[in-house]
Amino acid sequence: MTTMDLNQLRTFVVLYELRGVTAAAESLHVTQPTVSYTLRRLRERFDDELFRREGHDMVPTARATALFGPLHEALAQIDATVSDPEAFEPSRFQGELTLGLTSIGEQTFLPPVMAALAHEQSRPHLQVERLDADQVEEGLVRGAIDLAMTVSMIGSPRLWRTHVRAVEYVALSSTRHPLPAVGPQMFDGRHFVRVSARGGHVFPLQALVEHGLMPQVVLTIEEYATVPAVVQTTDLVVLLPRHVAEVFSGWFDGLQISDLPWPAQSTPVSLYTRREANLSPAQRWFRALVREAVSTDEYQGVSR
Secondary structure (H helix, E strand, C coil), X not given: CCHHHHHHHHHHXXXXXXXXXXXXXXXXXXXXXXXXXXXXXXXXXXXXXXXXXXXXEEEECHXXXXXXXXXXXXXXXXXXXXXXXXXXXXXXXXXXXXXXXXXXXXXXXXXXXXXXXXXXXXXXXXXXXXXXXXXHHHHHXXXXXXXXXXXXXXXXXXXXXXXXXXXXXXXEEECCCCCCCCCCCCCCCCCEEEECCCCCCCHHHHHHHHCCCHHHEEEEECCXXXXXXXXXXXXXXXXXXXXXXXXXXXXXXXXXXXXXXXXXXXXXXXXXEECHHHCCHHHHHHHHHHHHHHCCCCCCCEXX
């Protein structure tokens, strides 16, 4: 395989990840006509259109999707073979890293991650991307994000996963309108805030449905960020993870955390990246840093 062949395949991988000729040219430090010419050569070689333009995006064909995984892994292995992993120094790294988090993840996990970066004396440009749970795998595989954290359990052979934190759910209410002692009737006559499950937290909705509390929901919102201010000033109740409730209670006075009268464990928060062979030295270092920053002792084993 010639150097030109490798460059063609690298162009294909970058096009697949970035979905645009302009973005690919910028990433590869070549001109747009060079990328367009290489794409024509690739189409001839594979006898397939590979990408179809839809609006501003280059959408991959089924053939391109089938090619991407093996080609990306092969190029990553070549890069790992010819690079010196010992040469990576966190304190000198100033590139960009992208972390996929839900809004609730931003509030609970960014503080320890930023503290860990400061301790390492590393100053990368950290970009946080808001991803719905069903977009995590595609975002990682395409390279749109480097790491993601979610309670969604994604059983994909294309991804590496480890559990980092158990998730126990509790009720949060105002101290001006406290909940009674834990028991089957503790929510009688109370009304609820329901938060969208786009981030993967499906337990609250399941619990409200299972225990016949949906008729008591009077407010549905998209983000957890507004929860503490709403609950603090009303008699409303919200179901949410304990670690998030503890963060909110530290920020806002007048909030009460109550245990639930039913089993309240869900799938743990997991950290996801591409498979090991597909990671750069910077991504491996960042994964280890994030894992250490947000983990509890209960979850330390790699699951995949």
